[in-house]
Amino acid sequence: MTKTTKGATERDMANAVRALAMDAVQKANSGHPGMPMGMADVAAVLFNRFITIDPANPDWPDRDRFVLSAGHGSMLLYAIHHLVGYDDMPIDELKRFRQLGSRTAGHPEYGHAKGIETTTGPLGQGISTAVGMAIAERMMAARFGAGLVDHHTYVIAGDGCLQEGISHEAIDLAGHLKLSRLIVLWDDNRISIDGPTSLSTSTDQLARFKAAGWDVQRIDGHDPDAIAGALEKARRTRKPSLIACRTLIGKGAPNMEGSEKTHGAPLGADEIAATRKNIGWTHEPFVIPADILASWRKVAERGAAARGEWEKRLAASPKRGRFNAAVNGAVAPAVSRALAAFRKEHVAKATKVATRKASEMALAAINGATALTVGGSADLTHSNLTVTKGMDRVSPGSFKGRYIHYGIREHGMAAAMNGIALHGGFIPYGGTFMVFSDYARGAMRLSSLMGQRVIYVMTHDSIGLGEDGPTHQPVEHLAMLRATPNMTVIRPADIIETAEAWEIALTSRDRPTVLVLSRQNLPMLRDRNRRENLTARGAYVLRETNGPRDATIIATGSEVEIAKAASDRLAANHGVRAAVVSMPSFELFSAQDKAWRDSVLGSAPRIAVEAASGFGWEKWIGDKGAFIGMDSFGASAPAGDLYKHFGITAEAVADAALKLAGRS
Ligand SMILES: Cc1ncc(C[n+]2csc(CCOP(=O)(O)OP(=O)(O)O)c2C)c(N)n1
Numbered sequence: 001m002t003k004t005t006k007g008a009t010e011r012d013m014a015n016a017v018r019a020l021a022m023d024a025v026q027k028a029n030s031g032h033p034g035m036p037m038g039m040a041d042v043a044a045v046l047f048n049r050f051i052t053i054d055p056a057n058p059d060w061p062d063r064d065r066f067v068l069s070a071g072h073g074s075m076l077l078y079a080i081h082h083l084v085g086y087d088d089m090p091i092d093e094l095k096r097f098r099q100l101g102s103r104t105a106g107h108p109e110y111g112h113a114k115g116i117e118t119t120t121g122p123l124g125q126g127i128s129t130a131v132g133m134a135i136a137e138r139m140m141a142a143r144f145g146a147g148l149v150d151h152h153t154y155v156i157a158g159d160g161c162l163q164e165g166i167s168h169e170a171i172d173l174a175g176h177l178k179l180s181r182l183i184v185l186w187d188d189n190r191i192s193i194d195g196p197t198s199l200s201t202s203t204d205q206l207a208r209f210k211a212a213g214w215d216v217q218r219i220d221g222h223d224p225d226a227i228a229g230a231l232e233k234a235r236r237t238r239k240p241s242l243i244a245c246r247t248l249i250g251k252g253a254p255n256m257e258g259s260e261k262t263h264g265a266p267l268g269a270d271e272i273a274a275t276r277k278n279i280g281w282t283h284e285p286f287v288i289p290a291d292i293l294a295s296w297r298k299v300a301e302r303g304a305a306a307r308g309e310w311e312k313r314l315a316a317s318p319k320r321g322r323f324n325a326a327v328n329g330a331v332a333p334a335v336s337r338a339l340a341a342f343r344k345e346h347v348a349k350a351t352k353v354a355t356r357k358a359s360e361m362a363l364a365a366i367n368g369a370t371a372l373t374v375g376g377s378a379d380l381t382h383s384n385l386t387v388t389k390g391m392d393r394v395s396p397g398s399f400k401g402r403y404i405h406y407g408i409r410e411h412g413m414a415a416a417m418n419g420i421a422l423h424g425g426f427i428p429y430g431g432t433f434m435v436f437s438d439y440a441r442g443a444m445r446l447s448s449l450m451g452q453r454v455i456y457v458m459t460h461d462s463i464g465l466g467e468d469g470p471t472h473q474p475v476e477h478l479a480m481l482r483a484t485p486n487m488t489v490i491r492p493a494d495i496i497e498t499a500e501a502w503e504i505a506l507t508s509r510d511r512p513t514v515l516v517l518s519r520q521n522l523p524m525l526r527d528r529n530r531r532e533n534l535t536a537r538g539a540y541v542l543r544e545t546n547g548p549r550d551a552t553i554i555a556t557g558s559e560v561e562i563a564k565a566a567s568d569r570l571a572a573n574h575g576v577r578a579a580v581v582s583m584p585s586f587e588l589f590s591a592q593d594k595a596w597r598d599s600v601l602g603s604a605p606r607i608a609v610e611a612a613s614g615f616g617w618e619k620w621i622g623d624k625g626a627f628i629g630m631d632s633f634g635a636s637a638p639a640g641d642l643y644k645h646f647g648i649t650a651e652a653v654a655d656a657a658l659k660l661a662g663r664s
């Protein structure tokens with residue numbers, strides 16, 4: 001290893017990032033060298049002088065959060081992780097950049113390596129997730145004080161992140177809430193893939209952020225003291241901060257810097273050799289001189305010392321127990337007890353309410369039994385029924401409350417919830433109309449990919465919402481959500497299944513849950529209280545037949561009532577024995593053992609009924625089954641008329657059963 005005699009400068013530290021990035025991309029023959037090379041100076045100053053992390057304790061709750069929103073520049077993150085000494089990021093991992101099974105995936109993936117705070121790559125997600133982290137940080141600080149919660153959320157975002165629509169939602173919310181600990185460093189290189197950003201935008205980003213309530217600065221992103229000065233000022237303001245860092249993409253590559261050609265392809269051997277010469281980097285690929293490495297390692301030493309002090313403060317704090325419990329995130333047994341009592345009470349009363357109302361009632365029990373939940377809605381609080389008594393609002397500069405008015409920003413809400421969940425300390429849930437899950441989709445997908453406990457309260461779940469019409473009536477959304485890996489979708493049929501669904505959502509720690517809820521009232525379907533959470537089985541026999549089944553009718557949510565009526569009709573008019581299966585969740589049912597699945601599905605012909613697209617139902621009804629549901633968009637009319645119009649009726653289900661049973 002080559003050694004230098006003098007101490008390393010921040011320029012040397014930055015050049016180490018440049019070299020690792022260009023060499024790893026070259027070796028992989030794939031990747032994005034331009035952004036890491038352009039932002040290397042900013043990153044060196046940020047980490048050298050500001051960021052407090054302890055790589056030996058990557059989950060330390062009071063660490064600064066660093067989000068690489070421009071996820072294509074992943075080599076920036078991996079290089080830094082190697083340099084500061086995360087033990088799972090040895091140089092070999094950098095040599096395996098973008099290879100199967102490496103920790104150095106094409107884009108940073110949460111859980112793949114220590115210290116990756118969130119998955120990025122879909123542009124705009126990182127900055128929006130960071131808003132949620134900054135919200136959670138302020139909320140934790142409001143509860144536990146600056147002695148225990150005193151960190152910042154730093155983001156590196158590119159032109160792409162700022163162009164994406166989601167950034168508007170996130171920026172607006174962050175400015176409004178005065179998230180003073182959020183600092184965004186914008187890689188203002190005026191280049192994206194197609195060429196100069198002037199091809200497609202003339203927005204004055206500083207004016208835009210300022211209009212949303214941010215503090216804004218513009219600096220030369222290659223001047224260490226300017227970078228440090230701006231960060232110092234940003235840390236002092238009471239607003240979120242944007243620092244526009246004027247940079248050259250691919251900085252250091254003599255013939256290519258400033259060009260989109262450095263964005264997403266290896267520089268090539270000749271240009272890499274020229275870059276080495278240009279920046280005075282004489283070392284072989286993947287070799288870092290000891291003094292430069294030592295400078296980077298000081299970041300970790302500074303962080304370890306800060307963590308040590310923090311541990312002492314935690315040990316001495318009377319809030320220690322509560323703090324640890326919040327960070328741990330386990331749902332208290334009091335919640336299960338409250339929900340068990342809730343179920344018992346409502347079975348006895350045969351409560352008939354819409355499942356969105358049932359959700360509100362269950363939430364009242366949950367929110368009374370735990371302080372972990374943080375609610376919200378994208379401006380549909382009184383339709384989604386997401387607020388419960390005694391929940392104070394989170395408002396600008398005031399974070400003691402636990403209800404967030406996310407505004408009409410479904411995508412921003414979902415990303416913020418990801419950030420809240422990732423930050424730790426809370427369980428976020430948020431509502432909108434089911435049909436607008438489309439608007440939240442990008443971030444919902446990341447909830448799943450990252451395995452985060454985010455709870456989506458999606459109400460107005462079918463044509464059953466009636467008069468608002470097809471723009472508001474989901475048809476294809478259930479299929480889309482069910483097709484998403486690692487997502488639990490639950491469409492409960494009554495107040496009991498709704499309470500059970502909430503319990504599942506709260507205790508499913510490694511995945512998001514979508515609660516799909518009706519606008520219209522639904523009857524109570526259970527005839528007696530049971531201790532077992534039957535919804536957790538995914539599907540169960542609600543009504544068994546007397547004697548062998550002639551047919552099995554499977555339904556979810558509001559259509560279980562129709563299935564029951566069809567079964568009544570078949571028995572009364574035709575002497576046909578049709579079992580009724582409630583199937584609130586495909587995913588949970590798929591996870592059951594075969595014996596359970598076989599006993600529920602039976603061997604008689606199957607008819608499924610759901611007021612949605614039939615896409616995906618083949619799995620349960622097989623080739624010979626029948627599906628009663630939607631194969632077009634809905635329409636604007638009273639719900640009862642729509643069910644008749646679209647043929648989703650007990651009569652239609654019974655007719656299909658008769659046909660399949662060979663009785664028509
Ligand atoms: C939502 C989304 N759309 C498109 C892409 C593909 N993409 C990756 S990087 C990029 C250009 C980003 O430009 P910028 O943020 O300025 O990055 P730079 O070229 O400066 O590194 C695009 C379009 C993506 N990753 N995410």
Ligand SMILES: [Mg+2]
Binds near residue numbers: 160190
């Ligand atoms: Mg750019």
